[in-house]
Amino acid sequence: MSKRTRNIILVVVLGCAIGFTSVFWDKGRHTATEAPAASRREPCIPKDIDIKSWQATIASKCSSESCPYIKIVGEAVNRCAHATGVRVRITAKDKNGEIVDVAERSLVNTRNISTGPYVFDLSDPFDYQKNMATFELEVIETRQWK
Numbered sequence: 001m002s003k004r005t006r007n008i009i010l011v012v013v014l015g016c017a018i019g020f021t022s023v024f025w026d027k028g029r030h031t032a033t034e035a036p037a038a039s040r041r042e043p044c045i046p047k048d049i050d051i052k053s054w055q056a057t058i059a060s061k062c063s064s065e066s067c068p069y070i071k072i073v074g075e076a077v078n079r080c081a082h083a084t085g086v087r088v089r090i091t092a093k094d095k096n097g098e099i100v101d102v103a104e105r106s107l108v109n110t111r112n113i114s115t116g117p118y119v120f121d122l123s124d125p126f127d128y129q130k131n132m133a134t135f136e137l138e139v140i141e142t143r144q145w146k
Contacts, residue, residue: 044080044142051088052077052117056135058128068128072137073121076107080142083112087141090125095133101126104140112145 054074061067070092078084086107092100103125107113113120 042081043144044078044082044084046139046142048078048080049084049086049139049142050077050079051075051137051139054137056137059123061124069124070126070128070132070135071121071123072125072135073119074137076113076118076120076139078113078115078118080115082144083114085110085112085143085145086139087143088122089136089138089140090122091136091138092126092129092132093134093136094131097134100129100132110145 052075054072056070056072058068059071061069070090072090076086078086088105088107090103090105092102094100105122105125107118107120107122
């Protein structure tokens with residue numbers, strides 16, 4: 001191997017080594033060694049909570065007369081690095097898609113839900129009206145309860 005070839009190989013190897021180590025030492029860059037968002041201690045945002053499945057049903061509070069109310073049960077998945085409080089908006093619409101009523105509720109009052117899946121029950125978010133045909137459920141806020 002000629003001296004010129006050895007020098008070229010040495011320059012390439014050193015250049016790669018310098019570039020490789022700067023990826024790990026340069027804190028201004030997002031690197032492969034950086035933890036994913038879910039494992040870092042960052043504030044949660046609504047899109048970190050996934051409402052995996054849910055169902056709205058009409059139930060009755062009374063045994064002797066008709067006292068209908070809306071009961072919503074489902075599963076939320078907390079993809080944050082820590083337990084967090086979750087607030088949702090429930091929108092009831094008629095058969096034409098017009099909004100009949102809107103309510104905001106916390107999934108667990110003033111408690112945090114742990115990371116991973118959580119089964120919730122939102123009973124009686126608003127009074128039942130006969131023209132309610134469909135419901136929408138969306139996460140609108142996350143909050144760290146102490």
